[in-house]
Amino acid sequence: MSDVTERTDEAAAVFGDVDVVRKIIHVDMDAFYASVEQRDDPDLRGKPVAVGGSAARGVVAAASYEARQYGVHSAMASVTAKRRCPDLIFVKPRFEVYRAVSAQIRTVFAEHTDLIEPLSLDEAYLDVTENKQGIAIATTLAQTIRDRIKAVTGLNASAGISYNKFLAKMASDLNKPNGQAVITPAMGPRFVAELPVKKFHGVGPATAAKMARLGIATGADLREKSLGFLQANFGKSGGWYYRIARGIDHRAVEPSRERKSVGAEDTFSDDIFDIAPATAEIKALAEKVWRHCEAKDLTGRTVTLKVKYADFRQITRARTLPAALRNAAELEQWANALLATVFPFEKGVRLLGVTVSSLEQRSGDAPSDTQLVLWREP
Ligand SMILES: [Mg+2]
Secondary structure, eight states, X not given: OOHHHHHHHHHHHHHTTOOOXXXXXXXXXXXXXXXXXXXXXXXXXXXXXXXXXXXXXXXXXXXXXXXXXXXXXXXXXXXXXXXXXXXXXXXXXXXXXXXXXXXXXXXXXXTTOSOEEEEETTEEEEEOSSOTTOOOOHHHHHHHHHHXXXXXXXXXXXXXXXXXXXXXXXXXXXXXXXXXXXXXXXXHHHHHHHSBGGGSTTOOHHHHHHHHHTTOOBHXXXXXXXXXXXXXXXXXXXXXXXXXXXXXXXXXXXXXXOOOEEEEEEEEEEEEOSHHHHHHHHHHHHHXXXXXXXXXXXXXXXEEEXXXXXXXXXXXXXXXXXXXXXXXXXXXXXXXXXHHTTOSOSSOEEEEEEEEEXXXXXXXXXXXXXXXXXXXOO
């Protein structure tokens, strides 16, 4: 690559094709499922509550703040959660109630803007650069929205206010629960520089570990790397890391964004050859993917397994089912069936991925017994 080309690429990567200062608010309900349960059952208030799972099995889908003080968090095995917090109260999720509350929250958003991009039942980006009630100060608007949500639903929301989605999302965590924070254009680069990369939204544990091996611990470390270096090491994501290291994110708030698939993948620290670590990974991936589906109120009919070998060659195996998936156990079962078609592995495996596509809404389905298998008391 010549010098000139490289500079052009870097300029494009930094400046993109947008030159507008946006006002973005990321609204995130506090401990959403658990807070709804505490709202509706006074006996649960002030107590450690886990939604999903049971004392004996399953996975915690959401934990109340009281439970979090014991180190209980979502995605934790229920057995571990119970050990950390012996008084933990397990309640069954009521997705139909969460969906109804979510609809109320969106109605509040729509009083201010039509540019609403929901990320899940309890989280959304709002572009309020132009807003319906002409509130000039985005922090005032965020406070107004949170007050309205409280009045309408009785629940607390936190908010992050910034000039792009990445920073708004990071900001909503800063004063959680029941708080808000702003990251202005003047603050953005410094905020990112000081942030550990493992806290960046979109940088998972595998990427964070790889960055650590490359000597990248903070946003400042990331910023020191050239675009070429990041693309060489992280492929398509390299440009994204290059931009966010500078607090730059040109993604628009997309109201009608339709999700095509939900997937997760993980790189092994050492290449694997045996079936046992592969099936253990499939189980973890299936549970993770299903949690995302659940939170987004989605299911799907196509399961895809991705296998990347030690030499970086990648294969996928997919199967479309006659009926939509009903639970994590089914997803795991189909992913394992696909795994069986490539075992014994022709060489070491460095990465496995599981994706669900041919998505459809779960809303309206009467939950069957099998659908609740993850949550059922033994
Ligand atoms: Mg939340």
